[in-house]
Amino acid sequence: MEGLADRLAELQGRVADACASSGRDPGEVELLAVSKTFPAEAVLEAYEAGQRNFGESRQQEAATKIEVLPGDIRWHFIGGLQRNKVRKVLSSFPVVHSMDSVRLLEHSDRIAGELAVKTQVYLEVNIAGEESKGGFLPDDLLAVGGTLVGFAHLEIRGLMVIPPEGESRRWFAETRILRDRVESATGLKLPSLSMGMSGDFEDAIREGATIVRVGSALFGHRSYMQ
Numbered sequence: 332m333e334g335l336a337d338r339l340a341e342l343q344g345r346v347a348d349a350c351a352s353s354g355r356d357p358g359e360v361e362l363l364a365v366s367k368t369f370p371a372e373a374v375l376e377a378y379e380a381g382q383r384n385f386g387e388s389r390q391q392e393a394a395t396k397i398e399v400l401p402g403d404i405r406w407h408f409i410g411g412l413q414r415n416k417v418r419k420v421l422s423s424f425p426v427v428h429s430m431d432s433v434r435l436l437e438h439s440d441r442i443a444g445e446l447a448v449k450t451q452v453y454l455e456v457n458i459a460g461e462e463s464k465g466g467f468l469p470d471d472l473l474a475v476g477g478t479l480v481g482f483a484h485l486e487i488r489g490l491m492v493i494p495p496e497g498e499s500r501r502w503f504a505e506t507r508i509l510r511d512r513v514e515s516a517t518g519l520k521l522p523s524l525s526m527g528m529s530g531d532f533e534d535a536i537r538e539g540a541t542i543v544r545v546g547s548a549l550f551g552h553r554s555y556m557q
C-alpha cells in the first residue's frame with residue numbers, strides 16, 4: 332500500500348508542477364497538512380517524512396495531539412474561532428487562518444499581548460457573499476481597512492478563502508484582486524493567500540496561493556465532516 336511519505340512526495344511534486352506551469356517559484360508556496368480527524372500517529376508519520384506545518388480546526392482535538400507530538404511542529408488553526416477559545420488557541424498555534432471580524436482581531440490582539448506571543452493571522456473572506464459562510468464580505472473588508480493597521484501582537488499575513496464549490500478558480504482570482512485592493516486602500520502589506528484544498532489546490536496556486544491546505548489527499552478519506 333502507498334504510504335503517507337509517498338503521498339506527501341507526490342503532493343509536493345504536484346505543487347512544484349503547478350508552480351512551474353504558472354511561472355512561479357516553488358519556494359513561494361507552502362503545503363499545509365490538514366490533520367483534523369486524523370490521529371497523532373498519522374501526523375508523526377508525515378513529520379518523519381519531513382512535514383512541519385499542520386492544520387487543525389478544533390482546539391480540543393488539536394490539544395491532545397499537540398501534547399504528544401514534537402515541539403518543532405508549526406500548528407495552524409484553520410477552523411471557526413470562538414472568542415472563548417482564543418486564549419487556548421493563541422497559546423499553541425503560531426498561525427490562525429480564520430480571523431473573521433474586527434472584534435475578534437481586537438480581542439485576539441489583547442490576548443496575544445497578555446500571552447506575550449506574536450501570532451500570524453489571515454483574514455477569512457466570504458468572497459462570494461454566501462449566506463451559509465462566515466468571513467469578511469469583500470465590501471466590509473474594504474470598509475474596515477484602516478482599523479486593520481496597528482495590531483501590536485498580530486501580524487496580518489493576508490487573506491484566506493474557502494470558495495463556493497464548483498467554481499473555485501474564479502473565486503481564487505477574485506480573492507487575489509480583493510487582496511490587491513485592500514493593500515492599496517490600507518497600505519498594509521498582505522503577501523500571503525491561504526487558498527486551495529485537496530480538490531483544487533493546483534488552481535489556487537495558478538491564481539497566487541502562497542499556502543495550500545491539503546487534508547484528504549494526504550491523510551485519506553475523513554470518516555466524518557468537520
Ligand SMILES: *Cc1c(COP(=O)(O)O)cnc(C)c1O
Binds near residue numbers: 365
Ligand atoms: C478540512 C479543511 C481543509 C482540507 O480539506 P481537504 O479537502 O481534505 O483537503 C482545508 N481548509 C479548511 C478550512 C478545512 O476545514
